Amino acid sequence: xxxxxxxxxxxxxxxxxxxxxxxxxxxxxxxxxxxxxxxxxxxxxxxxxxxxxxxxxxxxxxxxxxxxxxxxxxxxxxxxxxxxxxxxxxxxxxxxxxxxxxxxxxxxxxxxxxxxxxxxxxxxxxxxxxxxxxxxxxxxxxxxxxxxxxxxxxxxxxxxxxxxxxxxxxxxxxxxxxxxxxxxxxxxxxxxxxxxxxxxxxxxxxxxxxxxxxxxxxxxxxxxxxxxxxxxxxxxxxxxxxxxxxxxxxxxxxxxxxxxxxxxxxxxxxxxxxxxxxxxxxxxxxxxxxxxxxxxxxxxxxxxxxxxxxxxxxxxxxxxxxxxxxxxxxxxxxxxxxxxxxxxxxxxxxxxxxxxxxxxxxxxxxxxxxxxxxxxxxxxxxxxxxxxxxxxxxxxxxxxxxxxxxxxxxxxxxxxxxxxxxxxxxxxxxxxxxxxxxxxxxxxxxxxxxxxxxxxxxxxxxxxxxxxxxxxxxxxxxxxxxxxxxxxxxxxxxxxxxxxxxxxxxxxxxxxxxxxxxxxxxxxxxxxxxxxxxxxxxxxxxxxxxxxxxxxxxxxxxxxxxxxxxxxxxxxxxxxxxxxxxxxxxxxxxxxxxxxxxxxxxxxxxxxxxxxxxxxxxxxxxxxxxxxxxxxxxxxxxxxxxxxxxxxxxxxxxxxxxxxxxxxxxxxxxx
Numbered sequence: 001x002x003x004x005x006x007x008x009x010x011x012x013x014x015x016x017x018x019x020x021x022x023x024x025x026x027x028x029x030x031x032x033x034x035x036x037x038x039x040x041x042x043x044x045x046x047x048x049x050x051x052x053x054x055x056x057x058x059x060x061x062x063x064x065x066x067x068x069x070x071x072x073x074x075x076x077x078x079x080x081x082x083x084x085x086x087x088x089x090x091x092x093x094x095x096x097x098x099x100x101x102x103x104x105x106x107x108x109x110x111x112x113x114x115x116x117x118x119x120x121x122x123x124x125x126x127x128x129x130x131x132x133x134x135x136x137x138x139x140x141x142x143x144x145x146x147x148x149x150x151x152x153x154x155x156x157x158x159x160x161x162x163x164x165x166x167x168x169x170x171x172x173x174x175x176x177x178x179x180x181x182x183x184x185x186x187x188x189x190x191x192x193x194x195x196x197x198x199x200x201x202x203x204x205x206x207x208x209x210x211x212x213x214x215x216x217x218x219x220x221x222x223x224x225x226x227x228x229x230x231x232x233x234x235x236x237x238x239x240x241x242x243x244x245x246x247x248x249x250x251x252x253x254x255x256x257x258x259x260x261x262x263x264x265x266x267x268x269x270x271x272x273x274x275x276x277x278x279x280x281x282x283x284x285x286x287x288x289x290x291x292x293x294x295x296x297x298x299x300x301x302x303x304x305x306x307x308x309x310x311x312x313x314x315x316x317x318x319x320x321x322x323x324x325x326x327x328x329x330x331x332x333x334x335x336x337x338x339x340x341x342x343x344x345x346x347x348x349x350x351x352x353x354x355x356x357x358x359x360x361x362x363x364x365x366x367x368x369x370x371x372x373x374x375x376x377x378x379x380x381x382x383x384x385x386x387x388x389x390x391x392x393x394x395x396x397x398x399x400x401x402x403x404x405x406x407x408x409x410x411x412x413x414x415x416x417x418x419x420x421x422x423x424x425x426x427x428x429x430x431x432x433x434x435x436x437x438x439x440x441x442x443x444x445x446x447x448x449x450x451x452x453x454x455x456x457x458x459x460x461x462x463x464x465x466x467x468x469x470x471x472x473x474x475x476x477x478x479x480x481x482x483x484x485x486x487x488x489x490x491x492x493x494x495x496x497x498x499x500x501x502x503x504x505x506x507x508x509x510x511x512x513x514x515x516x517x518x519x520x521x522x523x524x525x526x527x528x529x530x531x532x533x534x535x536x537x538x539x540x541x542x543x544x545x546x547x548x549x550x551x552x553x554x555x556x557x558x559x560x561x562x563x564x565x566x567x568x569x570x571x572x573x574x575x576x577x578x579x580x581x582x583x584x585x586x587x588x589x590x591x592x593x594x595x596x597x598x599x600x601x602x603x604x605x606x607x608x609x610x611x612x613x614x615x616x617x618x619x620x621x622x623x624x625x626x627x628x629x630x631x632x633x634x635x636x637x638x639x640x641x642x643x644x645x646x647x648x649x650x651x652x653x654x655x656x657x658x659x660x661x662x663x664x665x666x667x668x669x670x671x
Contacts, residue, residue, distance in 0.1 A: 003300035005225040008043060009035035010284050011081060011297050013257050016073035017280060018290040019094035019101070021271045026095060026103065029254040029267035030071030033222070034156060034187050037250055040228035041154060041185070042078050044303045048232050050151060052307030053083035056111035059336050060151050060314050063114050063130045063431070067123025067157035067167075068187065069104040070269065074156070076101045079112040081293070081301035086110050088291055107430070107458040115430050116458050119450055121164025122423045124184060127155040128170040129427020129436075131182035131245070136383070137433045139408040141332050146321045148314075148332070152236065155184040159197050162186070162205055166451075169420025174245050175213030178405055182245035183235045187222065189254040195265045206249055215246040222250030242406070257284040335381050335433050338461070340515065347378040348511045352540060355503045359532040364568070365467040365525040367506035369394035375510065376400070383434035385412035387421045392527075393439035393467045410434075418444050422451035422464065429460045435514065437463035442470075442482040442524055445489065455520035456494040463513050464522040469499065470622035471655060472528045472569055477645030486567075487627045489522055490596055496521040498595045501571035502532050505594045508543040512598070524568065528648055531572040533592070546598030547610055551575060551590035553582045560589040562666050563612055565619040565631065567593055570657065574620055577662035584663075586670065589615070596627065616669045622657055634669035637662060 012035040020026035041049050041064075050062045066075045073094065079086040086100060090110070093099040100110035104118030114130070117123040131153040138149040161167050174182055186205065190197055206216045215238050217231045228250060235246035255267030258280045272280065281287070288294060322329035334341070351374040360367070376382050376397045384400060386393045396402075396411050403409030414421035418440045425436040445452070445466050455462040471481045489497045498509035498521060506525070513521035533550060542548035550571065552560065562581070564574040571592045578588040591610055593599055599607065611617065611631065618635045619628035625638035637656055644651060652658065 003294075003297040005036070005039050005043070007297055008300055009039045009225070010257070010286050011293050011301070012038060012074060012077040013284060014281070014286045014288070015077040015080070015091055015291070015293070017272055017277055019073050019076070019091050021274065021277050022092060022290070023095040024271050026073060026271065027070040027269045028073065028272060029191070029269070030068055030158065030187065031074035031077065032258065032267070033189055033252040033254045033256045034071065034074055035256070036223045036225050037156070037185055037187070037228050037252070038074060038078055040225045041232060042082060042303075043301070044082075044306045045300070046229055048229065048236070049154065050310055051303065052311045053112070053304050054308060055311060056084060058311045059432070060149065062151045063127070063153045065114055065123045065127040065130070065153070065155045066105055066117055067127070067155050067161045068120065069117030069123060072101070072103065072105050075105050075113065076110075079110060081298065082303040084110070084112045086112070092291055115427070116454055119454065120160040121167040122451060122454060124155050124157050124161055124167050125170035125420055125423030126427035126430060127153050127182060127184070128174045128179065129424040130431040131174065131179040132177060132424065133428045133431040133433055134181060135179060136408060141328055143321070143325060146317070146324065148318050148321050152181045152183060152239065155182070156187060157184055158187040159190065159192055159201060162203070163201055166419045166423055169417035170424055171209065171214070172212045173415065173417065173420065173424070175209070176405060177403070178213070178242050179245045180239040180242050183232065183248065184245065185248045185250060187252055188249055189252045191254045191263070191265050191268060193265060193268055206247070209247045213244045215244055217246065217248045220248055220250045222252035223256060259283050331380070338432060338517070341378050344378050344514070347375060348507070351375075352504060352507055355507055358503070359534070360503050361529050361531050362503065363526050363529050364500050364502070364506050365394050365527060367500070367503040368465065368510065368523060368525050369397065370503065371507045371510040373397045374507070375514070379435065379514070381433065381435045383410050383412070383428060383436045385414050385421065385436075385438040387414045387418045387438065387440040387444070388416045389440055392441070393465060395437065395439045395465055412438070414438060418447035419451060422448035423454070425462050426451055426455050426458070426460060429455070429462045430458070435461065435463070437465055439465035439467060441468045441480060442466035442485050443468070443480050445482075445485055445522075452489070452495060452520065452522070453492055456492050459494060459519045461516060462520040464520065465525070466522060467525045468527045469524045469568060470526070471639070471643040471651040472526055472622065472648045474648035474651060475645055478642040481643035482623070483639045483642055484624045486524055486621070487624045490627050494519045496595055496597045497524065498522065499524040499568040500594050501566075501568055501592055502530050504533070504535065504540060505543055505592070509594060512544050526569050528569065530569055533571065533575065543594060544598075545602050545606065546595040546600070547591055547593035549589060549610055550592040551578055551588075553578050553588050553590070555582045555585045555587045560587045560612060560615055562586060562670060563589045563591055563615050563617045564662065564666065565591045565593055565617060565628070565633070567621055570620045570622060573657060573659065574662060577659045577666065580659060580663045581666055584667075586666070588666075618662070618666050618669060620657070620662060622652070622655070635665050637665055
């Protein structure tokens, strides 16, 4: 006899409360409350969720995002029960060191986890990026009668996600773009950590989503599997109509099944306790010991057979597609593998040669746009964008197509949604098929900071472009003049931060960011013009190492007496200061360090060859000084306060970014 829906849901409840109890840490309330919803979607008998546990990377699988990631035991239970490589021992090791079952779902830890969630609201934003990618790839690659891209994106989310501002940003854009294959299921249990949400969360959420252009299915009983299943079926019927995403509002009871704590905040984020676990077992009729699931329930959940059949059917369709459209099939396969075109390095070398020949003195934001223009023909996977600042950030290119509702595009106007943009780009990167980059002013990187952190945590290739990088912004004043931002971004582990000094370094920054397979990069560019710097072939090659000797100017003594280090707009400043120092008889080395993160990863021998040994060092950057002291500098010229509103040349003079000050500082440390 096959297991019932109730038994299947109770398996989730039991595993969740047992794992949390064993760890004495976690969030049992949400998994227990959403267990019936999970059955409606994930049960192989429902046929609503397309996935293959034996191949978690099958391209045309549906994506599932647990945006309310604190309820991670719901996802771990589903992965274990349906047949992914997540054992009962993994469940028992919930929240333990080096376990696949971390406190919140972490991308790369276990097969079937599509994104890292926990910071509320970002999961739904990632899902918007995934659904957008699916739609764009379908428009680009599908042919009449040959739909090789055809999957849905499902999201579970709760009250916390609904309150977070990033969910508003992303969901509003999802409605505008008619992402009809995005289906979000809202766990409306009315409880958060502080208790009943009524005193602080009284939004009419269905109306809000309707105003975004979503289809909303209201008042679904989240503990009625049949009702939830019908709602999902109705949502999927909307997809071909292209009428927008769907929000299914499910009323649930948090901690469902716990006689003492269900419906209260007590079950949100703490173990039930041995006594209440036993009482819950009796209340829901679960007669089995901790971490034991009967075979008939495993059989009911097992999705390996149906998943393999679905993938086999898709593979046959793809093989037929490849026969009829071999060029498109080859391109599709390359992009889904995340491989760069074979000729990309040649494109980089060719454009580096062009830059050297032109020797242009231009703003590095313009140099960045020129690099995009040069690389775009080789990278059809480019998917650019800006948070309402395209004409300032210059992340568009001559052949790009602006994305509009009903029209394919490879450049996205995200609107004034810096956080939403960044989290959506993470979703695009996670889905695969496009290489996302988006831009705003550097000072507004604060708005998107947690999405940058998540990209770094997940080690995904998302590219963040930040322009207007210092007091060089000038008259816009301190609100728009980033002072602490570059330094603070450098502190995020696994995030590469590039601040190029001219066209050549800008070209290399883009190339290295594109080629990096194991993490995100930021590229920081100026509004004002920067002087082109001449280099030999070795120097140009060494830009990719993050720091290199740009000038080694000898005076009377052959050995350098002082090393000047700078990035971005301050490199030309130290070049000019070096000329003055040499005229005064001081041998001076000029080091350009466009990416400290990459330089720090070089060998000790290489770093020594650049910075020298036993030589005084002075660093110069139009930002806070903190991160430069690690290079054992005798002095750092930087900002220790906010900027002012005035023309940029006046500000650089006011704050000491002058040849005279650099020279005097260098001479003082040599005394």
